[in-house]
Amino acid sequence: MELTGITSYLIISFILFLAGLLTVVSKRNIIGIFMGIELILNSAALNFAAFSRLTARSLEGQMVSLFVIVLAAAEAAIALALLLAIYKRYRDINADNLTTLKW
Amino acid sequence: MKSFLESYGFLIVLFPLLGAMVNGLFGRRLQAKFGEKLIGWVASGAILFSFLLSVAAFITVTREDGRAIMNHVYTWLEAGSLKVEVTFLFDPLSTLMLLIITGIGFLIHVYSTAYMKGDHGFWRYFSYLNLFVFSMLVLVLGENALLLFVGWEGVGLCSYLLIGFWFHEKANTTAANKAFIVNRVGDFGFIVGLFLLYWLLSAAAGPLAEGKSILSFSFLTEHAGLIKDSTLFGVSAVTIICLCLFVGATGKSAQIPLYVWLPDAMAGPTPVSALIHAATMVTAGVYMIGRLNFLFSMSSTALAVIAVIGAATALFAATMGCLQNDIKKVLAYSTVSQLGYMFLAMGVGAFSAGLFHVMTHAFFKACMFLGAGSVILGMHHEQDIRKMGGLRKYMPRTFATFGLATIAIMGIPPFSGFFSKDEILWQAYSSEHGHPVLWLAGFLTAGITAFYMSRLVFLTFFGENRRRQAAHDEPHVEHETHGHHDAHAIKESPAAITTPLMILAFFSITAGLAGVPEALGGSNRIAEFLSPVLGHHVPSGEHNPLEYVLMVASIGAALAGVGLSYFFYIYRPGFPAALAEKFKLFYKLVYNKYYVDEIYGAVFVSGTKALSKGLAFFDKYAVDLVVNLSGLAVKTQARIVGWFDARFVDGAVNFVADSTLALGDNLRKVQTGRVQAYILVLLLVVALGIVVKIILV
Numbered sequence: 001m002e003l004t005g006i007t008s009y010l011i012i013s014f015i016l017f018l019a020g021l022l023t024v025v026s027k028r029n030i031i032g033i034f035m036g037i038e039l040i041l042n043s044a045a046l047n048f049a050a051f052s053r054l055t056a057r058s059l060e061g062q063m064v065s066l067f068v069i070v071l072a073a074a075e076a077a078i079a080l081a082l083l084l085a086i087y088k089r090y091r092d093i094n095a096d097n098l099t100t101l102k103w
Numbered sequence: 104m105k106s107f108l109e110s111y112g113f114l115i116v117l118f119p120l121l122g123a124m125v126n127g128l129f130g131r132r133l134q135a136k137f138g139e140k141l142i143g144w145v146a147s148g149a150i151l152f153s154f155l156l157s158v159a160a161f162i163t164v165t166r167e168d169g170r171a172i173m174n175h176v177y178t179w180l181e182a183g184s185l186k187v188e189v190t191f192l193f194d195p196l197s198t199l200m201l202l203i204i205t206g207i208g209f210l211i212h213v214y215s216t217a218y219m220k221g222d223h224g225f226w227r228y229f230s231y232l233n234l235f236v237f238s239m240l241v242l243v244l245g246e247n248a249l250l251l252f253v254g255w256e257g258v259g260l261c262s263y264l265l266i267g268f269w270f271h272e273k274a275n276t277t278a279a280n281k282a283f284i285v286n287r288v289g290d291f292g293f294i295v296g297l298f299l300l301y302w303l304l305s306a307a308a309g310p311l312a313e314g315k316s317i318l319s320f321s322f323l324t325e326h327a328g329l330i331k332d333s334t335l336f337g338v339s340a341v342t343i344i345c346l347c348l349f350v351g352a353t354g355k356s357a358q359i360p361l362y363v364w365l366p367d368a369m370a371g372p373t374p375v376s377a378l379i380h381a382a383t384m385v386t387a388g389v390y391m392i393g394r395l396n397f398l399f400s401m402s403s404t405a406l407a408v409i410a411v412i413g414a415a416t417a418l419f420a421a422t423m424g425c426l427q428n429d430i431k432k433v434l435a436y437s438t439v440s441q442l443g444y445m446f447l448a449m450g451v452g453a454f455s456a457g458l459f460h461v462m463t464h465a466f467f468k469a470c471m472f473l474g475a476g477s478v479i480l481g482m483h484h485e486q487d488i489r490k491m492g493g494l495r496k497y498m499p500r501t502f503a504t505f506g507l508a509t510i511a512i513m514g515i516p517p518f519s520g521f522f523s524k525d526e527i528l529w530q531a532y533s534s535e536h537g538h539p540v541l542w543l544a545g546f547l548t549a550g551i552t553a554f555y556m557s558r559l560v561f562l563t564f565f566g567e568n569r570r571r572q573a574a575h576d577e578p579h580v581e582h583e584t585h586g587h588h589d590a591h592a593i594k595e596s597p598a599a600i601t602t603p604l605m606i607l608a609f610f611s612i613t614a615g616l617a618g619v620p621e622a623l624g625g626s627n628r629i630a631e632f633l634s635p636v637l638g639h640h641v642p643s644g645e646h647n648p649l650e651y652v653l654m655v656a657s658i659g660a661a662l663a664g665v666g667l668s669y670f671f672y673i674y675r676p677g678f679p680a681a682l683a684e685k686f687k688l689f690y691k692l693v694y695n696k697y698y699v700d701e702i703y704g705a706v707f708v709s710g711t712k713a714l715s716k717g718l719a720f721f722d723k724y725a726v727d728l729v730v731n732l733s734g735l736a737v738k739t740q741a742r743i744v745g746w747f748d749a750r751f752v753d754g755a756v757n758f759v760a761d762s763t764l765a766l767g768d769n770l771r772k773v774q775t776g777r778v779q780a781y782i783l784v785l786l787l788v789v790a791l792g793i794v795v796k797i798i799l800v
Binding site: 021024025026027033095096099102 | 776777778779782783786
């Protein structure tokens with residue numbers, strides 16, 4: 001198998017995605033889950049940048065990558081703020097225990 | 104232009120009805136507020152008005168030469184071929200009855216105002232009495248057989264009400280029930296007769312009957328001949344109809360075998376006995392046969408049956424009257440016996456003679472009953488003639504009137520009973536339907552009648568007063584002096600009682616003059632008068648010398664009866680007892696009225712009871728068994744269905760529900776609410792998809 005061109009990017013992106021996904025599935029700590037989500041987002045952003053550079057011959061994909069980074073930062077800020085509020089209230093950030101929104 | 108009678112004839116019927124309604128609806132309050140006087144006035148006044156109108160009607164009919172006058176009031180019912188009109192008929196027959204009913208009725212009303220004084224039910228009594236007169240008038244004036252039947256039932260009802268008037272005593276209500284039930288037996292025959300008549304005649308008349316009231320007497324008179332030859336079960340239909348109607352007559356007019364109610368009916372107040380059970384109601388049967396004479400004339404078989412039953416009743420009841428000790432019972436059997444005479448007359452086709460006897464009998468029997476009432480009042484409600492005696496000294500007016508009426512019933516000339524009875528006896532012998540045996544029965548009855556009636560007079564009015572001897576054993580003189588202060592004193596009744604007695608006694612003497620036979624130089628005016636209804640009276644030119652012989656014979660029989668009773672009860676008072684001792688068995692038989700009541704009790708009453716018991720048994724064990732078994736079967740079936748329902752139908756429903764529940768319960772576990780778990784599943788499925796894809800490709 002030849003690791004040239006787009007393929008190597010895609011493999012890395014895939015590994016990143018899987019790592020993020022497994023993190024999301026296996027972690028009970030909300031911060032851990034968050035980290036997994038960041039990994040998934042980044043694997044997607046990597047894909048955008050790679051396809052933009054190697055196949056589309058345009059800058060649109062790279063722009064979306066920048067958007068994703070900005071979005072992730074904003075999201076992280078809000079999420080961490082929420083986390084602090086949750087922690088203040090429940091003294092706990094274990095996702096399994098925070099079931100109040102279920103009903 | 105309509106005559107008064109044609110337009111307003113119904114008023115004769117209406118007045119008593121109004122009287123009955125006023126006294127019946129408001130009587131209690133009226134009596135409490137205005138006293139008995141007003142009640143008496145209303146009731147008597149109503150009858151008086153009727154009587155005056157009746158006299159007018161009678162005069163009109165006489166002037167019209169016997170032409171029937173109809174007063175059509177309204178059409179009662181009209182359904183298919185059945186049409187019944189309420190029409191009142193004024194012809195010689197009905198106006199004659201009208202005079203008897205309202206005339207004697209009025210006297211009895213007046214009499215009752217004194218007799219019933221102080222009774223709590225004064226208003227009730229007069230209301231019934233008026234209602235009775237109303238019913239009787241409907242019976243007599245009704246122009247069709249159905250209207251006659253209405254009156255027929257009405258008098259039965261009123262008779263029941265009045266016999267049981269003092270209903271707080273059980274014996275009276277029993278007597279009332281007996282009268283009603285026995286009458287119902289007769290009425291059943293009567294209405295069956297009417298059904299047959301209607302059925303056969305409407306079939307036979309066909310188009311002739313179109314729009315006509317078939318049961319009206321005018322139609323019947325004209326067209327009854329149509330069914331002359333029809334037969335029913337191989338017997339002449341006319342005979343069956345006549346016999347059915349006659350069964351009704353035996354019930355109402357107390358003939359064998361349905362006479363048993365009349366003696367018991369004496370439980371009612373005495374004026375009631377006079378009005379209902381002597382003068383009017385019991386003559387309804389005779390009137391009915393007279394009214395339908397054209398029908399009865401068509402069947403000589405029916406006539407023969409009537410004659411035989413009449414003669415038998417006359418004789419049979421007369422013998423029973425000989426040994427009765429209750430003054431009213433003697434008169435009751437005498438009434439039955441005299442009614443037998445009337446039916447004998449009807450049966451031999453001497454319709455006018457029968458109705459003549461109805462008239463004379465009404466006067467003297469009413470007089471006797473009212474006299475008996477006066478005696479009972481004087482004796483302070485003692486009815487046993489063995490405890491009376493010597494009353495002629497205390498109650499001269501009652502004695503005189505009672506005596507005259509007695510002579511009239513015995514048939515001593517020239518009193519009224521002689522003419523009517525002799526006419527009947529002569530017809531029984533000589534008419535084409537007659538027979539010497541019938542005459543013999545009537546002849547013997549005449550003798551026996553004289554015997555028991557004079558026995559009654561002798562025991563009641565002659566000799567010494569036995570009540571005093573028995574009860575107080577007090578010297579007679581003392582009674583005379585203290586009589587006025589003694590609560591038990593026997594004194595003459597007031598004028599309201601004696602005046603009607605005197606009027607009735609007068610007619611008992613003179614009423615016979617209306618029918619003096621040709622043989623005695625008269626013209627038999629009553630037969631002449633009734634001829635438009637009863638068929639033509641043919642004056643026989645020559646007189647059979649036998650008629651005189653028979654006349655003398657019957658007078659002789661009457662005198663012999665009186666002589667015998669004089670010998671028994673005045674000359675040798677101990678003799679009857681000795682005789683009774685000698686012929687003990689026969690005496691007991693007659694004394695107990697041939698045990699007819701007992702036989703009826705054993706056969707019909709017990710029979711009915713036994714039948715009911717049998718039916719009850721059948722009901723309980725056969726019908727109930729079937730019912731219970733079917734109940735059980737249904738129950739079992741229901742149980743099976745129920746079990747099936749619970750097991751299978753409900754089971755299926757429950758199974759669906761349960762399995763859905765279980766499925767949900769299990770599936771619920773998948774839905775953990777943990778996002779990670781869902782993602783994991785997602786991941787695994789995608790991974791699986793990829794693997795599958797790789798393998799397949």
